Amino acid sequence: xxxxxxxxxxxxxxxxxxxxxxxxxxxxxxxxxxxxxxxxxxxxxxxxxxxxxxxxxxxxxxxxxxxxxxxxxxxxxxxxxxxxxxxxxxxxxxxxxxxxxxxxxxxxxxxxxxxxxxxxxxxxxxxxxxxxxxxxx
Numbered sequence: 001x002x003x004x005x006x007x008x009x010x011x012x013x014x015x016x017x018x019x020x021x022x023x024x025x026x027x028x029x030x031x032x033x034x035x036x037x038x039x040x041x042x043x044x045x046x047x048x049x050x051x052x053x054x055x056x057x058x059x060x061x062x063x064x065x066x067x068x069x070x071x072x073x074x075x076x077x078x079x080x081x082x083x084x085x086x087x088x089x090x091x092x093x094x095x096x097x098x099x100x101x102x103x104x105x106x107x108x109x110x111x112x113x114x115x116x117x118x119x120x121x122x123x124x125x126x127x128x129x130x131x132x133x134x135x136x137x
Contacts (some may be wrong), residue, residue: 106118
């Protein structure tokens with residue numbers, strides 16, 4: 001017996017929220033991505049914003065910030081101005097992995113002038129995967 005999309009979201013969103021708060025960086029990154037996909041935007045934005053600001057330790061923080069960018073991408077047009085500002089900030093992150101995830105996420109706003117401006121800047125990024133991600137967005 002299959003669950004309806006609405007029912008499955010209501011069952012999986014709490015799991016995604018728990019994963020997004022996990023201590024293991026890979027699990028947390030996956031949880032943040034899922035939280036954006038499954039969680040209601042009003043409750044997903046706070047943990048995604050917190051994940052986007054993660055700074056230590058460096059390698060783990062990079063995974064977590066990239067997961068937050070992916071989660072923000074799933075929120076797409078429902079994202080508030082504050083969430084869009086967080087995503088735009090991730091586009092200028094010091095780590096190429098995070099910038100690439102942000103570039104792909106910004107593709108959700110192809111019609112937004114600010115998003116297009118950021119994507120045009122990312123196309124010229126010295127890291128090839130970032131430029132490719134911006135082009136594909």
